[in-house]
Amino acid sequence: MTGTSPRVAVVTGATGGIGRAVVERLAADGMSVVVHYANNAGRADEVVQAVTAAGGSAIPAPADIAEPEQVQALFDEAEQRLGGVDVVVNTAGVMLLAPLAELDLADFDRMQRTNVRGTFVVSREAARRVRPGGAIINFSSTVVKLALPTYTAYAATKGAVDAMTLILAKELRGRDITVNAVAPGPTATPLFLDGKDQPTIDHLASMAPLERLGRPEDVAEAVAFLAGPARWVNGQIVYVNGGVS
Template sequence: MTDTTTRVALITGATGGIGRAVTDRLVRDGFAVAVHYAGNKAKADETVEAIRAAGGKAIAVGGDVADEAAMAAAFDATEAEFGGIDVLVNTAGIMLLAPIATLNLDDLDRMHRTNIRGTFVVSQQAARRIRRGGAIINFSTSVTRLQFPTYGAYAASKGAVEAMTLVLAREMRGKDITVNAVAPGPTATPLFLEGKDEAALDNLAKAAPLERIGTPEDIAEAVAFLAGPARWINGQILFANGGIA
């Protein structure tokens, strides 16, 4: 078992673009990490092996974030391995885009199951289990402020994430646990880049005063801030987008 002075983080969606960057950043800060995956166990195992080879502490935990039994098991496994959990980072999510007029309602249900129910299920476990002095960090999106066409259903799901994050922060009164959400702007992940040509990416880059698209590492820095020194930031949505909104 890890020394109880080691801080422990469970990161959902930890093998994705932002999730992997967050995992690597928290490992550099000395965290032991539970690398969550939904379907790609091999990728999670590779991530764990890389962390351990570099001297870090990690395990892989799997399961559908919207399945309460699977998530209870993931939290159980993390606590059994490391003795407790200090930080939950909920990067898991899916994005399906279409105009509201034509969106397939099955896609709406899939996205809301993962993004809304999944965030709720994982936040519920975290609210019951995170140790004092810890942090719950959910993920929204800057699109809730940007009103990009085709993003209506996705933005709606993330608006729900923001609402539950702000309420949970108040419900955790007296437990010394912060609850915040990070809202990335356009970020160069495989999910975001898919289907966009160079002209579209150039236009998005120019929209921000810093005149570039964000990187997963940019978002990971915001998470590390909330997971570590930012003890007086609570019940907030932190927009990490280079000033685009």
């Protein structure tokens, strides 16, 4: 943070269910937010307009997060227009489900490209540019420990995110930058609900002792904690799942 200027957050996948909730929460906390999108400029503009209407500050910025040059341009945009980068949140992700024996390798590669390579490329740029006092927040998933059938390939990508998170936290020793991941459980987003019938959704909702699905706002609350006051939480995978185990 420089002087009295707002802290600046870059949120990838900012037009998704959780991504948008994260943007709106960080903006409500007083941060200026870069609303990243891959293809849908219209949805990004909607998010920016919602933030602005609520009195916050946000700008849209496109990038393929798996391409280093485009990610560099994304960070350049944040620095040139907003003054720097303090918080980076990697919410962008792809989830394609099938039993391991039946999963198309094209789907496997697609998830690896976004969830692993994309998180790596964004985290690498973040490690180079985030200012002291900042935070890098990756997205894991509770399915890494639940080991649910059909989630093999997706959980494998999130296991990779866990490893990157824990090691990067140590590599940034002395920089006053925290690195953590949030691991949501079943959360009512289009990404999660797509392709599931009602009995499946009801079963997943019943897994938590709180007996409901998570909401994007629940996850955004944890992100805001890690992005702001949680300066002594570092190198952790924070399970945000209502007690699912």
